[in-house]
Amino acid sequence: MKIKDYKLFTVGPAQMYQNTLHVRNHIVPYFRTSEFSMMMLETIDLLKKFEHAEENSEVIILTASGSGAMEATVLNCFDENDKLLIICGGTFGERFVQICKIHQIPHEILFLGPDETLNKTHFERFSNQRFTGLLVNIHETYTGQLYDIEIIHDFCRKNGLFLVVDAISSFLCDPYDGAKYSIDATIVSSQKGLCIAPGLSMITLSPRMVEKVNRNHIHSLYFDFKDYMKNIKRGQTPFTPAVGVCFELNDMLHQIDSQGVEGRIAEVKARCNYFRNQIQSLPVSLPPFPLSNAITPLRFHKNIAMELFEYLKNEKNIMVNPVGGELGKSSIRVAHIGDLSCSDYDLLIDELRSFLKE
């Protein structure tokens, strides 16, 4: 199949930066070398810096998509003696529920309705219920809601819970502070805010979580974090990683380091604000809850979302993010990560305007 170059307004894979395209234009080298090890150790230091991770945190570099990292994290951090609270406000929350069901980890679910904002009162009935951990997708990418980390952190602190945050679609888009909010596991993935190829996921564990993981016996060869933590001390992974993506990752982290992580987040936020301002004259609405800078979920007054998606893709080489399920008939998402400029958004908005007029 011939690859067609689209303009990507999608949350992952995202529109790649030129520096990444240059890195991809090399032969993927052999990796059991001291040079590769040095690079991986540097990568880990930069990741921890950008996540504001606690000192002495450990980073696992896993060759798997984000869902693989979600499953591996639950599997390594918890077992049948735990009791987890899962915040479930969309399909990514449901994924955590599914994982706990499959691995028979006791859990309860804090369900949110379609337009419901997570707030303090939701947690009241879960207080003093002997929970040991909480799982949350801090940006529920399905709806676009960005949950309030202060409220979640507060509940976990008062009740002594381990806090696991899937930050896959929020990292490098919204401010993140692992140490400040005592986050025990942070999950990120290569193809979202980092804007590089899919294939790698990184899990950062707090010292407290590392201890728990080391006590836990897991029934898995490939996903055993203990093996990853042992190997990464010498800058290596137990199995062949997505070597090419490791190079893209290191390069991207250096790019971000040169502008500062706050600078990168500000860039995403600026594109996001530009788009949200410009669409005010269009017949679309936004959901009522707090949103991440990563995407804008657009709701139309008619069920035209799939038709619009196909039109933009086939006629204009523009890719926006469709939405699965019921919401998907009348809703699309527009991402603000990647190598996109305001004039790219002008182009998209012009297309939206003329399509919505018809």
Ligand SMILES: *Cc1c(COP(=O)(O)O)cnc(C)c1O
């Ligand atoms: C994209 C995403 C994932 C991972 O999905 P994969 O397709 O497995 O990479 C997980 N959680 C959230 C919140 C996401 O946005």
